[in-house]
Amino acid sequence: MAFSLAEVWAFHGQIRKDHAMPTPQPGIFAQGTLHHRHLELDLIQGVDDAALGSAVESLVELFAHPGGVNLVVGFGAEAWRRIADPEDIPDGLAPFDVAGLASTQHDIWVWLHGNDAGGLFDAAYEVVHRLSPVASLASETAGFAYHDSRDLSGFVDGTENPGLDEAFEVAIIADGEPGAGGSFALAQRWVHDLAAFGSLDVAEQESVIGRTKLTDEELDPRPATSHLGRVVVEDEEGEEMEIYRRSVPYGGVGEHGLFFLAFSSDPQRVRVMLERMFGQTDDGLADRLTEFSTPVSGANYFVPAVGSLPGVTS
Numbered sequence: 001m002a003f004s005l006a007e008v009w010a011f012h013g014q015i016r017k018d019h020a021m022p023t024p025q026p027g028i029f030a031q032g033t034l035h036h037r038h039l040e041l042d043l044i045q046g047v048d049d050a051a052l053g054s055a056v057e058s059l060v061e062l063f064a065h066p067g068g069v070n071l072v073v074g075f076g077a078e079a080w081r082r083i084a085d086p087e088d089i090p091d092g093l094a095p096f097d098v099a100g101l102a103s104t105q106h107d108i109w110v111w112l113h114g115n116d117a118g119g120l121f122d123a124a125y126e127v128v129h130r131l132s133p134v135a136s137l138a139s140e141t142a143g144f145a146y147h148d149s150r151d152l153s154g155f156v157d158g159t160e161n162p163g164l165d166e167a168f169e170v171a172i173i174a175d176g177e178p179g180a181g182g183s184f185a186l187a188q189r190w191v192h193d194l195a196a197f198g199s200l201d202v203a204e205q206e207s208v209i210g211r212t213k214l215t216d217e218e219l220d221p222r223p224a225t226s227h228l229g230r231v232v233v234e235d236e237e238g239e240e241m242e243i244y245r246r247s248v249p250y251g252g253v254g255e256h257g258l259f260f261l262a263f264s265s266d267p268q269r270v271r272v273m274l275e276r277m278f279g280q281t282d283d284g285l286a287d288r289l290t291e292f293s294t295p296v297s298g299a300n301y302f303v304p305a306v307g308s309l310p311g312v313t314s
């Protein structure tokens with residue numbers, strides 16, 4: 001079954017239609033959802049490219065899931081190269097590889113989010129079923145909104161995220177470039193040590209993050225080894241590097257943390273931030289947050305424009 005872009009838009013009528021084509025996957029920008037699911041799948045050995053293309057094509061109608069579920073699908077470098085038109089392959093697409101950090105690259109990643117936990121389960125089940133001829137589920141994480149968009153540490157997460165208009169510029173590859181309308185995503189699961197973090201007094205916790213806990217104000221001056229001290233960084237032109245974050249808390253009382261998710265039109269920005277967090281830049285400073293939380297997974301996915309997906313005609 002093939003879908004026209006107009007049909008995909010009809011599925012997602014709430015997303016702005018006036019933005020320059022090609023059209024990004026709308027679920028990247030759908031905000032305010034309470035429940036999240038991240039599925040990562042590995043291709044089954046020996047599967048041919050045509051079968052892979054048709055399985056991915058079968059996901060497109062789930063953009064119209066009746067439960068109001070937002071669906072975003074991304075691909076590891078190798079899988080995307082197998083099904084993409086050459087002009088839809090962005091420069092710099094590569095598996096996750098940052099020295100010393102866990103790399104758990106998979107081939108397909110599907111992010112589902114919405115406000116109906118039951119509908120979300122149904123959609124996730126359906127996604128895995130539709131991909132089952134070509135890929136098997138390797139990892140699944142269920143995330144949730146915690147209080148007023150806080151990380152489990154109690155600090156508000158997302159405050160300095162770009163607003164919707166700016167987010168398009170930050171996250172989406174510009175028209176005319178390879179992979180236009182698509183976005184690079186980093187999916188990285190962090191495990192928190194809340195007992196250790198909670199043993200610090202609030203002022204000390206605030207100096208780890210670089211913002212106040214209750215009122216969410218930036219510390220002035222920003223401590224050099226605070227999270228903000230490491231991730232607020234300028235590029236060669238003196239412009240602040242921006243990424244668009246959609247992280248959510250996950251887990252239970254036993255194991256828990258942040259499913260970090262960031263979109264960018266340039267994968268170098270996230271890499272630089274991670275290198276600065278883990279003391280891999282010339283100043284040798286590390287982010288104190290890494291004393292209290294550890295990334296146990298890490299994968300780069302390319303999230304193509306809707307019109308670049310197999311079976312969607314423009």
Ligand code: HEM
Pocket residue numbers: 151153155156157158159160161190209211227228231232243258260262270271273274289293294
């Ligand atoms: C355990 C993992 C993490 C936690 C708990 C966390 C938490 C936070 C919090 C509480 C803020 C301040 C509020 C806000 O502006 O959103 C923040 C800001 C930010 N974080 Fe993280 N973060 C984590 C990992 C990361 C990683 C891996 C990156 C990048 C690779 C990153 C990049 C950023 C950026 C760019 C900002 C905004 C800085 C600004 O412009 O003020 N974070 N994070």
